[in-house]
Each structure stands twice: as C-alpha cells, then as structure tokens.
Amino acid sequence: MTPAELEALRLRLSRHPGLCGKEEIQLPAGMFPQLPFPGLGPAAAIGDDAALIPASSGPLLLASEGMDPALVEEDPWFAGWCGVLVNLSDIAAMGGRPIALVNSLWASGETQARPLLAGLRRAADTFAVPMVGGHTNLHSPYNALAVAVLGTAPGPVLSARAARPGDRLHLLVNTQGRLYRHYPFWDAATQAEPAMLRRHLALPVELAAAGLVRAAKDISMGGLVGTAEMFAEAAGCGLEIQLDELQPPAGLSLEAWLTCFPSFGFLLAVPPERTAELARFTAPHPELLCAEIGRFLAGAPQVLLAAGAGRCPLRPPGRVLTGFSADL
Numbered sequence: 001m002t003p004a005e006l007e008a009l010r011l012r013l014s015r016h017p018g019l020c021g022k023e024e025i026q027l028p029a030g031m032f033p034q035l036p037f038p039g040l041g042p043a044a045a046i047g048d049d050a051a052l053i054p055a056s057s058g059p060l061l062l063a064s065e066g067m068d069p070a071l072v073e074e075d076p077w078f079a080g081w082c083g084v085l086v087n088l089s090d091i092a093a094m095g096g097r098p099i100a101l102v103n104s105l106w107a108s109g110e111t112q113a114r115p116l117l118a119g120l121r122r123a124a125d126t127f128a129v130p131m132v133g134g135h136t137n138l139h140s141p142y143n144a145l146a147v148a149v150l151g152t153a154p155g156p157v158l159s160a161r162a163a164r165p166g167d168r169l170h171l172l173v174n175t176q177g178r179l180y181r182h183y184p185f186w187d188a189a190t191q192a193e194p195a196m197l198r199r200h201l202a203l204p205v206e207l208a209a210a211g212l213v214r215a216a217k218d219i220s221m222g223g224l225v226g227t228a229e230m231f232a233e234a235a236g237c238g239l240e241i242q243l244d245e246l247q248p249p250a251g252l253s254l255e256a257w258l259t260c261f262p263s264f265g266f267l268l269a270v271p272p273e274r275t276a277e278l279a280r281f282t283a284p285h286p287e288l289l290c291a292e293i294g295r296f297l298a299g300a301p302q303v304l305l306a307a308g309a310g311r312c313p314l315r316p317p318g319r320v321l322t323g324f325s326a327d328l
Helices: 003-014 017-031 069-074 075-094 111-124 193-207 223-235 255-261 272-282
Strands: 060-066 097-106 131-137 144-152 167-175 185-188 215-218 238-242 263-269 288-297 302-306 312-314
Touching: 003 167, 060 075, 069 144, 069 238, 075 097, 075 144, 075 193, 075 215, 097 111, 097 193, 111 131, 111 193, 167 238, 167 272, 185 288, 193 272, 215 223, 223 255, 223 263, 223 288, 223 302, 263 272, 272 288
Parallel strands: 097 131, 238 302
Antiparallel strands: 060 144, 097 144, 167 263, 167 288, 215 263, 238 288, 302 312
C-alpha cells in the first residue's frame, strides 16, 4: 500500500458513519461523573461495554420507563428528570433501594439532547443514584428517552399481589407541591431539599422492614384511580376508595387529585391491626400525608368509588391492566 493509498483509506475510515457515531458518547460522558463504586476500581466508569455493579445480598429489582414523546418535545429537562424519578419510585414501591441507572437517548442533535441529559443529571444527583451507562444517538429523526434502574430489596418485598381482602388502603403522598406548568404532574420534588427527598424515598423500605405494609404501588401516570385499578387487578380482589377521606391540596379539585401524577405518592395495603402504628411511623414527616382512604374487598378485581351514601364501580370488572407495559 502506497502512502497515498494509506492516506485515502485513513480518510474514508475517519468519515465512516459507524466511527463518527462513536463520538456522540462524548456529550453524556461529559455530563455524568465517572464515579466507580467503592472497591470495584475504574472498570465501573463510563467507557467499558457494561457497568460493573457491586454484588447484592438481597433480591434484585429491575424497572424501566419510556417517556411520553410529547413531554420529551415540549419540556425535555422535565422529561429527563421524570425519567429518573419514575424509575426510583418503582423500586421504592417494591420495598427496594436503587443501585444504578442507565438511559437510552435519541435526539436530532446536541441542542435537543442537552436539556434531556441535564434533567437526568439533576435527578441522579438529587437522589444520589449513579447513572452508569446507556446509549446515545444524536442523529435521530426523532427525540426519545427511556431510562432503566437496578435496585435491591434489603428486606420484605412489597409485591402488589400480596394485598388481601380486609387490608386497609392508605395514601402516602407529599402534598407540599404544585402542579407543574400545564401538565397533570404534582411536583413536590424539583424545588425540594435533596436530603428530604432521599429520606422520603427510603420510607417504603422502612415500612416493609417494620411489617407495617403488606403491598404497595407507586401512583403513576394513571393517577390514583388508575393505579388503584392496577393494584386491584394484581391482588385479585376488589378495592373501595372512600372519596370523602381524600384531602386534595388547596386549590386542587378532587378530580385533578385523583388523576394527577405525584412526584412522591404511593398506595399501601396495610393490615388493619397496623394502621395506628403506621400513623405514628410517618408522623415525623409533616410534609407527607398518610391517610386511610379505603379497603380491599373479596370479589372480582375492580375499583369501587364511595362517597356519602353512594357507591359505584369505576369501570366494569375484567379489564387486565398489569403486565410489562401497564405502569406507564
């Protein structure tokens, strides 16, 4: 091969799309610190083909979420923030602690990718959960984001399927927030103290360890009522919600409170003999509301809405809501 042929080959290789695409890792690599887990050395840092995760003595939990394309387009920073938040809530709902996050990002350029990555970075820092890898495409014809999290359950697992007829339904939620812009998101996190948010996220683990909660689900984009339907279907029993027991934040209608997505909100199945102890356990967190709002019933999986002397099913029973794609 002559020097001229070598130079021509070098030029063609340097312009190859597969090689140029590898440069796109520089943007997320520059936004997330390379902080290996203690004792695992530099192999845990960005640049390896997979993240090296420390071994866990408890069961592993794995969750993932794809973000609403409309949110990614309209408010990419908040989409990045929520991509982390919803995954951490999924782990907490199972009585788990998060270990590490990964993301897959498609964007039409750096301008579109930067706010998504900034939201991811802020949330990962706020909750002190490392982002250890992912996939980045900055030449996509569309913008999209998906995030996944690995966690572990150090104690009892709060499977939604463990709820039983007779259990009391409790709402655990942070009411100290506001609706985020024009979205149905009750934001009690973006302006809150990170240390407090971390304490809140650890609460389900503590409740599970104390035996105060039998099962749980985080309130997702279906809102309280949509999550209640998924809870009932998973548990295989009915679920009655006493609307008179709900306390929407000031200025928010009952319907909006039933359908919005709170940044910290869980439905809990509590054995009836533990309800008083649960109230004492959560009392040191005045910013949180922990209220009994219903009960689990024997019978077909469905949600019943009760108010005053009235009682009616939310929807006919028989709809299958759980599964890999149910908790949006």
